[in-house]
Amino acid sequence: MIDLRSDTVTQPTEAMLDAMQSATFGDDSRDGDATVMKLEALAAEKTGKEAGAFMPSGTMSNLVAMLAHGGRGGEVLVEEGSHTLNAELGGISGVAGLFYRGIPGDRGAMDLDLLREAVRPTTRNQMGTALIWMENTHNRAGGAVLPLTHMQAVCGLARENSVPVHLDGARIFNAAAALGTTAKNVAQYADSISFCVSKGLSAPVGSVLCGGAKFIERARAFRRMVGGNMRQAGPLAAAGIVALENMVERLPEDHRTAKRLAQGLHTIDASIVDPETVETNLVRASVRASGLKAADWSAEMKQRGVLVSPCATWDLRFVTHRHIGDAEVDHAISAFAETWKQFGTTDKHR
Ligand SMILES: Cc1ncc(COP(=O)(O)O)c(C=O)c1O
Incomplete structure (x- = not known):
């Protein structure tokens, strides 16, 4: 996981x-x-x-x-x-x-x-x-x-x-x-x-x-x-x-992985997150445009080996840390992209 x-x-x-x-x-x-x-x-x-x-x-x-x-x-x-x-x-x-x-x-x-x-x-x-x-x-x-x-x-x-x-x-x-x-x-x-x-x-x-x-x-x-x-x-x-x-000196590495994650999510759909707003190790991602609520997203992502917190009805929170490197970020982006593909983008939710 x-x-x-x-x-x-x-x-x-x-x-x-x-x-x-x-x-x-x-x-x-x-x-x-x-x-x-x-x-x-x-x-x-x-x-x-x-x-x-x-x-x-x-x-x-x-x-x-x-x-x-x-x-x-x-x-x-x-x-x-x-x-x-x-x-x-x-x-x-x-x-x-x-x-x-x-x-x-x-x-x-x-x-x-x-x-x-x-x-x-x-x-x-x-x-x-x-x-x-x-x-x-x-x-x-x-x-x-x-x-x-x-x-x-x-x-x-x-x-x-x-x-x-x-x-x-x-x-x-x-x-x-x-x-x-x-x-x-x-x-x-x-x-x-x-x-x-x-x-x-x-x-x-x-x-x-x-x-x-x-x-x-x-x-x-x-x-x-x-x-x-x-x-x-x-x-x-x-x-x-x-x-x-x-452990203080390595924190910029978490900021870098968070940015990479945000950039990957942004490529899936621009409405998810603006990478420019990601300054540290937290990424708040909106799943509203998918039509699937954050709690259901979290369950879907878990099926794909990624744990992520719903932090509002339509928002997920991803937090990067010492155990998350580029490989984990890329896996999370793929899992997200698959889920997005499965539930589609319905314009009515935008
Ligand atoms: C800004 C902020 N303040 C306080 C806390 C509370 O810390 P703790 O979980 O150790 O009680 C948190 C926890 O995430 C936090 O993000």
Whole structure:
């Protein structure tokens, strides 16, 4: 099976398995664990922040960031297609006790005029803005990269209004690679950042929340509250260290294979995807013109040895990663072309 459902399917490397075997087993919530502390320090250094806290998942890092920034009450301004609003099961209000306002955006970048209008103080009649949120790369926007000028403008607006900024940087290293810069340079426009080692970087589990030292201390307490205390997490952190040290540099290869995939799909039918929009390792493909819904497409592709996720009624999401080379991409394109041929192109669906 060629698994293009997500980059989370990546298996740990040999170097990770070796590092996991020789990791320490201190208790992260008592005296601390040396390997976890090393990962947290490395993550903080890479993102240009004072400190980091290791978390079991990106979802928990984001939730803890909301809790640690927000207090209870107040509004989070966030692009309306963001992962946190669409795929994190309402933790933002259900657990963090915050309101949110989805700001319309273009390729994941919030409309700056609408954002400016939405920022507001707390008065006797309204809860003010508690947090401004960005996501880079942007999952639902097909791995789109927020330009640094946009991030700078959002950050400037937030600073003018004394509102903190969080960056959901689950794939920050993909964003940095696409921008030709460092993660630190991207993260400078946020007070806190969460990123995952479990995605294209191939570690089995984990995310790190980074920010100011005081913020991270507060975040540790909230992590405990939501059940994320890590105990003997040394082996997981060891894999995370290898992820950060060895796996970042190869990410452009995933961007290249994603582009190749998009070009192949585009050749089958131009309505499927515009390869120009593919900036990182995600390809969002529209199957509307085939008349077959994405869930059925996913089942058809599985029959042909390719796993792919339906991500909307008419959209499939392909994600390239370390286990996907040109041969796998070409197989996926052939499987797609066969399926397209079978179901035909019916103009009424265009
Ligand atoms: C942008 C973004 N944020 C957060 C997450 C959540 O990460 P996790 O699956 O580790 O909870 C994801 C997962 O795909 C994501 O794409």
